[in-house]
Amino acid sequence: MTRPRHPGTLNRRHFLAAASAALLPAPALAQTGASDVEVVIIGGGAAGIAAARRIAEAKRSYVLLEASPRLGGRARTEDAFGLRVDLGAGGFARSEGTLAASAQGAGQTLIALPSGRRLFAHGREVRESAYDAFASALGTARRDMLTSVDGGKDIAAAQALANAPPPAKGTPGANGPWAATVAQFLGPLGCGRSLATLSALDLARRDAPPDDTTSPAGIGTLMEGLGAWLNVQKDAPVTLVTHGGRFHSVSVRGQRTPIRARAIVLAVPAPVLAAGAIRFNPGLPARLVTALRAIPAGHLEQVAFLLPGNPLALQPNEAVLTAAGTAPPALLRGRINGSDLHVLTFGDAPARTIAEKGAAAALPLARDWLRANFPTAEAVVSEVVASNWGQDPLVRGALSAALPGQGAQRRVFADTVQNRIFLAGEYVPVSGWGTLGGAWASGEAAATRALRLFGDGPA
Numbered sequence: 001m002t003r004p005r006h007p008g009t010l011n012r013r014h015f016l017a018a019a020s021a022a023l024l025p026a027p028a029l030a031q032t033g034a035s036d037v038e039v040v041i042i043g044g045g046a047a048g049i050a051a052a053r054r055i056a057e058a059k060r061s062y063v064l065l066e067a068s069p070r071l072g073g074r075a076r077t078e079d080a081f082g083l084r085v086d087l088g089a090g091g092f093a094r095s096e097g098t099l100a101a102s103a104q105g106a107g108q109t110l111i112a113l114p115s116g117r118r119l120f121a122h123g124r125e126v127r128e129s130a131y132d133a134f135a136s137a138l139g140t141a142r143r144d145m146l147t148s149v150d151g152g153k154d155i156a157a158a159q160a161l162a163n164a165p166p167p168a169k170g171t172p173g174a175n176g177p178w179a180a181t182v183a184q185f186l187g188p189l190g191c192g193r194s195l196a197t198l199s200a201l202d203l204a205r206r207d208a209p210p211d212d213t214t215s216p217a218g219i220g221t222l223m224e225g226l227g228a229w230l231n232v233q234k235d236a237p238v239t240l241v242t243h244g245g246r247f248h249s250v251s252v253r254g255q256r257t258p259i260r261a262r263a264i265v266l267a268v269p270a271p272v273l274a275a276g277a278i279r280f281n282p283g284l285p286a287r288l289v290t291a292l293r294a295i296p297a298g299h300l301e302q303v304a305f306l307l308p309g310n311p312l313a314l315q316p317n318e319a320v321l322t323a324a325g326t327a328p329p330a331l332l333r334g335r336i337n338g339s340d341l342h343v344l345t346f347g348d349a350p351a352r353t354i355a356e357k358g359a360a361a362a363l364p365l366a367r368d369w370l371r372a373n374f375p376t377a378e379a380v381v382s383e384v385v386a387s388n389w390g391q392d393p394l395v396r397g398a399l400s401a402a403l404p405g406q407g408a409q410r411r412v413f414a415d416t417v418q419n420r421i422f423l424a425g426e427y428v429p430v431s432g433w434g435t436l437g438g439a440w441a442s443g444e445a446a447a448t449r450a451l452r453l454f455g456d457g458p459a
């Protein structure tokens with residue numbers, strides 16, 4: 001197995017991209033070395049980076065605390081087979097928030113991803129009529145989930161589809177030929193969990209535009225570049241947040257003196273908060289703890305491998321969905337940046353197995369998927385590199401989706417906590433949850449709310 005290596009020194013392209021971030025105002029903490037700041041941002045993923053940039057632009061003192069040695073959260077670019085690959089977020093929607101504008105303003109290069117996904121069945125691309133049937137079945141499933149919650153009762157997404165009235169003659173319904181593929185696409189491949197464990201309300205309310213933009217250097221590298229010149233402390237896990245009236249005190253492992261702040265942007269993954277990995281004194285409101293536990297993380301893991309010679313006849317960065325069959329469901333990102341590198345994303349039970357057993361489980365899963373869908377390519381794959389989000393204590397899984405009956409809980413995350421704590425992350429948006437762009441936008445929104453404490457912006 002090829003082990004992922006952490007990025008080393010910046011090359012010329014990365015240096016120039018990072019240097020452009022120096023145009024941001026220098027934070028007061030970096031100038032004074034003081035332990036008191038106006039805003040502490042906890043968590044250095046997309047939401048935390050976005051929040052820190054917004055605070056820096058307002059010329060307020062701040063510090064961004066990241067528990068790991070690198071920024072980016074679940075956006076992480078690794079070395080695999082001598083190439084750079086994202087084993088996490090691989091793109092984002094340009095229309096969702098200001099991430100694209102922020103990246104371009106920082107001198108980062110962006111490229112367009114191919115529109116839509118290619119749909120294959122039995123090793124061949126389906127006909128146009130099958131594309132139409134799949135799109136219709138997907139739309140019907142969303143409509144059935146919305147209809148099921150019209151009366152105010154939130155049920156499991158699987159039950160909502162099973163309870164749907166028979167479709168009109170000639171139209172696809174819950175038992176149509178693409179129903180199983182739609183269920184896999186919305187559940188295990190979309191949220192890392194089966195539809196039986198997902199809230200129909202939460203899933204139907206989700207409005208996540210498809211990814212249409214990426215970075216040729218990798219989304220993880222993009223995130224690190226956007227945070228390169230922020231006032232950051234890495235390897236700085238927060239252990240305790242104490243409410244002290246007009247100030248909060250933030251204790252960091254290995255640092256004797258807590259940091260005092262007038263506001264906190266809490267950009268930590270929901271499952272990490274739900275597990276109590278950070279202590280709060282006084283504790284977080286019971287209503288918030290209940291809401292965090294109501295949106296457990298799904299399981300999504302990426303498996304990278306080489307397919308020399310383009311045996312699947314794909315264009316660079318194309319996405320492929322295959323019809324449901326005997327192999328574990330997966331989504332394929334093919335020919336990363338025109339190379340021989342491909343990435344499969346597995347969800348739910350297969351992803352849990354990969355997280356627990358690593359490449360020993362990832363390799364046979366990848367080969368089984370290829371054997372079932374593209375038999376001629378299966379024999380080529382002899383080595384893989386896999387992610388391990390489910391076992392990472394700073395992440396604890398993939399995106400967070402609500403349990404049946406708990407879809408309304410997501411609105412709780414808009415509340416200010418203890419007057420001065422503002423939540424940010426992919427789990428916070430009511431409709432745009434579970435996306436990189438949504439996480440970025442939530443960080444900017446949390447920072448904007450924090451700045452209002454200082455009279456920056458409308459009350």
